[in-house]
Amino acid sequence: MNKTTTKLQEKETVPGSGAANRAVQKKTLFSIDGTNSKFGLQQVIAFAFFAVVWCMLAFYEWAFLKRLDSMSLFLFDGYYFDSMTAAPSGLMSYIGCFLIQFFHYPLLGAAIYVALLYAVYALVRKVFDIPAKYSLLALLPSVALLASDTQLGYWLFMLKLPGYYYVALVATVVSLLAMWLYKKLSPVWRMPLMLVWAVAGYPVMGVYALCATLLMALMGLVKAVVEKKGTALSVATLVLALVLVYFVPRYFYYYYYDSVSLDEIYMAGTPIRQWHEGLVANVQHETASFWHSIEVYWYPFCLLLLSFVAYTAIPLAKRLKFCTAAVKAGVSLLVFAFCIFFAVLYWFSDNNFRIENKQNVAMWEEDWQSVVDYAKETDEPTRQIIMNKNLALLKLGRTGNWSFSAFDGGIEPVAPFAVHMTHTDGSSVYFHYGKFNFCYRWCMENSVEYGWRPEYLKNAARSMLLNGDYRLAERYVRILKNTMFHDEWAEELEKYIENPELIEKSKEFKSVLSMYSYNDALAADESVIEKYLLDDISVLKDVDNARFDLLDNVMEGDAEGFWNTLNTVEKSLDYHEASLVMSLVKKDSKLFWQVLPAYREEYVKARGDKALPKNVQEAMLLFYRLVDLEIKGKKLSPNSPKAASMYNAMASMLKSPNAQNADKMSADFMNTFVSGSVRMKLDQFMITNNKFQELYRYATDERMNRTLAKTMRKDFGDSYFFYYFFVKKIKTY
Secondary structure, eight states: OOHHHHHHHHHHHSSSOTHHHHHHHHHHHHOSSSSSOTTOHHHHHHHHHHHHHHHIIIIISHHHHHHHHHTOOOOOOHHHHHHHTTSTTHHHHHHHHHHHGGGGSHHHHHHHHHHHHHHHHHHHHHHTTOOGGGGGGGGHHHHHHHHHHHTOTTHHHHOOSTTHHHHHHHHHHHHHHHHHHHHHSOHHHHHHHHHHHHHHHHHHHTHHHHHHHHHHHHHHHHHHHHHTSSHHHHHHHHHHHHHHHHHHHHHHHHHTOSSSOGGGGGGTTSOTTTSSGGGTTTOOOSSOOGGGOGGGGGHHHHHHHHHHHHHHTHHHHHTSTTOOHHHHHHHHHHHHHHHHHHHHHTSOOOHHHHHHHHHHHHHHTTOHHHHHHHHTTOSSOOHHHHHHHHHHHHHHTOHHHHTTTSOOOOOOOOOSSOOOHHHHTHHHHHHHTTOHHHHHHHHHHHHHHHOOOHHHHHHHHHHHHHTTOHHHHHHHHHHHHTSSSSHHHHHHHHHHHHOGGGGGGOHHHHHHHTTOOSOOSOOOOTTOHHHHHHHHOOHHHHHHHHHHHHHHHHHHTOHHHHHHHHHHHSOOHHHHHHHHHHHHHTTOHHHHHHHHHHHHHHHHHHHOOOSOOHHHHHHHHHHHHHHHHHHHTTSSOTTSHHHHHHHHHHHHHTTOSSOOSHHHHHHHHHHHHSOHHHHHHHHHHHHHHHHHHHHTTTSOHHHHHHHHHHHHHHHHTTSHHHHHHHOOOOOOO
């Protein structure tokens, strides 16, 4: 039969002619029935899945992506490259840190990340010959890699593996390319390829190279079994793979690397050093959470490995009689359902963590109103959210009116380890409260533990700038100038280093310097930032310290020290407001009355408004009523120090020469400084509280307090009254 006859017979087998044939062919090519199409229905679903992931990352987790960038440093520098490649999988870390930079622009960074996830999906289909109509089966590795990253949460601040977000993803892409090449080679050349791959791949990719070596050998063995030829050679290849996996890491451990322990050589490229029970052994949580078990963070990596093992068995499954088209389609849909379930389950769902990241980004952008607005997005905030909110209100000049207007509290961060603000946002908080030495201290301590990061470098540079150490600030600025996306920030700060006189003209630095504390010497803060600030920020404490130092300066004849110390006694309104709010957070009525007269004087001087802020009025009225009730109940003497401090504060504010005739003075005080609406709100608060206490009198104290708090919050949650009585057992960290 000649070629012409063959073509004629083929033409006769196609029904119809001309346009009909073209219509049939066009329908087959672009149909979504999943038979011979390159654009089958399952592929459309898979593409939609990746599009949704991109949208979630770019628009829902944008702050997390920007925070990833701020927690990862990349430099085009030979020393940096050598330091990164000094451990197995170092090159993957180097590439990962490079790619993480693009999260500085969430839309771009998310696009690069999802493109690599899609590359894994496409390569899985190519390497394991998964047809279009069952292509959802190929989603498993991509979902596992996605879950390994979206599960991070507070690990973002703790992980010591550089470039973690991309290490597994890039290593998987490279491994799949190597497996594709292995598949294309003849059995004779596969063994040399595997040998070269194991030896050269381990320092580049660590454990991922070892796993790929085993998978190559397993692929070859399965193919030999299916084709019933070359089985002996394939078994020998598998044995060689096992030998390589055992000895190659040990060779590099003994002769090349000195920065990895023998226990970690077989898991290089994963956070094996940190993800172990020892880290969480002594941490107790009040409420249980899926994220408290350290084992759960390993499950995505287990899924990644198991999925590849399952793919190598596909040729064997094809020989089974029950693997009909319907069964295969059903399995692929079940796999897709599992992928969705796993992706949702491993997407870190703590809203407070998300809010903290958004607040951090807004703080760097000096968008203080957004910091306040973000705090309203949660009903049970962490102390980090509350501290950021109160700091923002201080910057906006609205501390006294809004500090207790949003639900206060202190829910525990969701993490398997003990979270400290010194890791999450501490250096920034210390900087804005004028604690430059503490800011620099935690930048240094964190960098020693986790390596230098852009956020640490920025805080170190600006804290040393305002501390007057321009040479040290310049050192950190030079490093930041070598980054891709933080160089502009560094160049802006460099202007102040070269021209320090510009500092006084900067609105940002002026507000920070207004909070500069006289007592900025380093002391033990026990890694609990809020507790330290609550005790340290006090106008009274600083004035007393200044008086002692004035005496020392005079005795020593230090004229310059005398004038410098004298200048620190006068505090700004911001500092007075912060001091007053600290007393309210601590519910310290004595300190409140001591600070109040000086605060009011500064407030009127700065604002020209004699009406004090709402929360301050509420505290004044509440503390007065509480003391008055104790006196009337004869639990407290009118001449006691507690009552005297309140009356003296009233006398000072009223400019009264003494605290005589307390009843008349208190009446004048309330009429002058406390509005009728505040007095009415407290009366309503007490009436409502008493009514519900009577209603729930038979309940246990714990249940009654919980029910009362929920009930009272609706109408009084924006008042200091609610905070004083119902916000209890705050756990700062």
